[in-house]
Amino acid sequence: MAEPSSAPTGPTPEVLTAVESDFTSALDHARGNGEALQRLRSEYFGPKGRLTGLLRSVGQLPPAERRDAGQNTNKLKQKLEAGLTEAIEAQEQAAREAELKSGRLDMSLDGRLNRPQGAFHPVTRVIREMTDIFARMGFSVATGPEVETDGYNFEALNFPPDHPARDMQDTFFVRPPDARAIKALVLRTHTSPVQIRSMRAQGAPIRVISPGRVYRCDEDRTHSPMFHQIEGLWVDEGISLAHLKGVLTSFVTALFGERGMRLRPSFFPFVEPGVEVDIQCVFCGGSGCRVCKHTGWMEILGAGMVHPAVLENCNIDPERYTGFAWGLGADRIAMLRWQIDDLAHLFRSDVRFLGQL
Numbered sequence: 001m002a003e004p005s006s007a008p009t010g011p012t013p014e015v016l017t018a019v020e021s022d023f024t025s026a027l028d029h030a031r032g033n034g035e036a037l038q039r040l041r042s043e044y045f046g047p048k049g050r051l052t053g054l055l056r057s058v059g060q061l062p063p064a065e066r067r068d069a070g071q072n073t074n075k076l077k078q079k080l081e082a083g084l085t086e087a088i089e090a091q092e093q094a095a096r097e098a099e100l101k102s103g104r105l106d107m108s109l110d111g112r113l114n115r116p117q118g119a120f121h122p123v124t125r126v127i128r129e130m131t132d133i134f135a136r137m138g139f140s141v142a143t144g145p146e147v148e149t150d151g152y153n154f155e156a157l158n159f160p161p162d163h164p165a166r167d168m169q170d171t172f173f174v175r176p177p178d179a180r181a182i183k184a185l186v187l188r189t190h191t192s193p194v195q196i197r198s199m200r201a202q203g204a205p206i207r208v209i210s211p212g213r214v215y216r217c218d219e220d221r222t223h224s225p226m227f228h229q230i231e232g233l234w235v236d237e238g239i240s241l242a243h244l245k246g247v248l249t250s251f252v253t254a255l256f257g258e259r260g261m262r263l264r265p266s267f268f269p270f271v272e273p274g275v276e277v278d279i280q281c282v283f284c285g286g287s288g289c290r291v292c293k294h295t296g297w298m299e300i301l302g303a304g305m306v307h308p309a310v311l312e313n314c315n316i317d318p319e320r321y322t323g324f325a326w327g328l329g330a331d332r333i334a335m336l337r338w339q340i341d342d343l344a345h346l347f348r349s350d351v352r353f354l355g356q357l
Contacts, residue, residue, distance in 0.1 A: 010061050011054040011073040019050055023080050027087060034095070037088050044080060051077045122357050123228055123346055126334045127211050130230055133254045134209045137247060139232060142208040144194035146215075147174055150184040152193035156313045157270040172215050172225075187215035190327060192270065195233045199314035204321045205236035211330065224343050228330040235306060235316065235323030241273070244303055244324040252279055252300075255333070260286060262297065271304025271325060282336050298336065301328035 023044055030036035044051050051073070058070045120128070131141060153171075155161070174185035194210035211230040218225060234243070245263065252261050260280040268274040278299050281292035288294040303326035308318035331346055338357050340346065345353050 010057045011069045013072070015054070016072055016076050019044075019054070020076060020080065024083075027083060031087050032091055032094065034088070034091050037084065037091060041084055041088075045077070045084075051080065119354075121346075122334045122338060122354065123330055126337060127228060127230060127330050130251075130255065130330070130333070131209065131211060133251055134232060137250065139207050139209045139234075142194050142198045142210050143212060144188075144191070144197050144210065146188055146213055147185055148188040148193045150186060152196050153186055153188050153190075156196045156310065157192050158307050158309045158313075159269050172217065189216050190214050191229045191231045192325070192327065195231065195325060196310075196314060198233070199235065199311075199316060203314075204316045204323075206323075207234045207236075208232070224331065224347060226347075227343075229327055230330050231325065231327035233306070233323060233325045235311070235321050237321055239322045239324060241275075241305060241324065244275075244305070244326070247324075248277055248301075248303065248326065256282060256336075263303075266302060266304075268302055268304055270307050270310050272307045274302065274304035277301045277303055277326070283339065300333065300336070301326050303327070 023040075026040055026043075030040050043049055046052065054073050055070070055077070058066055058073065061069055135141075150161075153159075171189055172187040174187065191210040191212045191214060194212070195208065198208050198210075199206060209230060209232045211228070213226055214229045215226050232247075234247070249261055252259065256279060259282075262278050263275040264278065266274045266276040276299055278297040280286040281289060281296055281298050283289050283291045284296065286296040288296045292298050303324065306323040306325050311318040311321060311323070331343055334340065334346060335343060
């Protein structure tokens with residue numbers, strides 16, 4: 001029996017010519033078919049592809065033949081790869097054009113991605129709404145530092161160093177208070193220092209509101225060590241408690257709708273007389289419930305006529321000018337607006353909760 005003849009298997013010129021002929025024929029049949037083109041790529045250029053195998057076999061040739069064989073094989077590979085890449089790009093372009101002509105992709109339509117959109121925090125929304133209400137009444141917005149001196153935060157507001165009312169506002173001191181240093185620094189306990197700064201800078205008449213963060217040593221279901229206040233001040237000739245009631249009635253109606261409001265006598269060092277302002281319970285409408293302790297009323301702010309001593313501390317003549325001031329917690333208003341039972345929910349930044357409001 002005759003032995004089979006051994007045909008050359010390395011990258012000889014004859015083998016490279018045969019490979020090119022086979023590839024050209026296969027490429028002609030695969031044009032326009034994406035899957036067939038990818039199979040052709042794998043058949044010739046994959047890890048076990050024909051050209052890949054020829055390149056590996058170069059090392060088995062005699063040293064004198066390796067250089068020419070390697071160069072010829074690489075040239076053929078680059079040529080065939082270029083032809084295959086051109087065919088693949090032409091097929092992809094044709095597919096895109098066919099999709100556009102079929103009408104399935106309308107470039108004039110809006111995007112269909114359901115991207116979640118952000119929103120303002122509930123407290124920010126309430127502050128903006130209240131600011132807008134008072135702006136329509138002619139009040140401008142004033143701001144000031146959150147780290148204040150003892151003089152602005154207490155003394156100018158009729159809180160002497162030994163005044164017992166200071167105990168109502170347990171204070172975060174930025175440095176230990178020094179009895180000899182009037183300008184001990186504190187985290188402001190209310191935004192009233194902004195009113196002092198505004199009156200000293202502008203004088204009278206003046207009509208401002210002062211929203212911002214304040215700090216007190218309180219923490220429970222309805223209090224937080226940091227919370228938001230918005231205070232108001234109106235000083236002019238002939239201002240009376242009736243003006244205060246008129247402004248607050250308009251404010252309550254704009255924010256909560258038509259509902260009862262009452263003023264109760266109270267004490268604050270910086271006003272005289274002072275009042276607490278209640279509105280009919282937003283939960284039960286005044287019939288009495290657990291939230292309002294079955295009284296039908298809910299306290300929302302404190303107010304009163306500016307104390308003459310405060311006007312004098314701001315170089316305003318109390319014989320000529322009078323005024324009123326009020327302050328409320330924006331976080332409490334947000335709790336009432338959305339019937340939130342725990343103030344801490346507003347500060348946890350839980351998007352699952354905030355997304356419900």
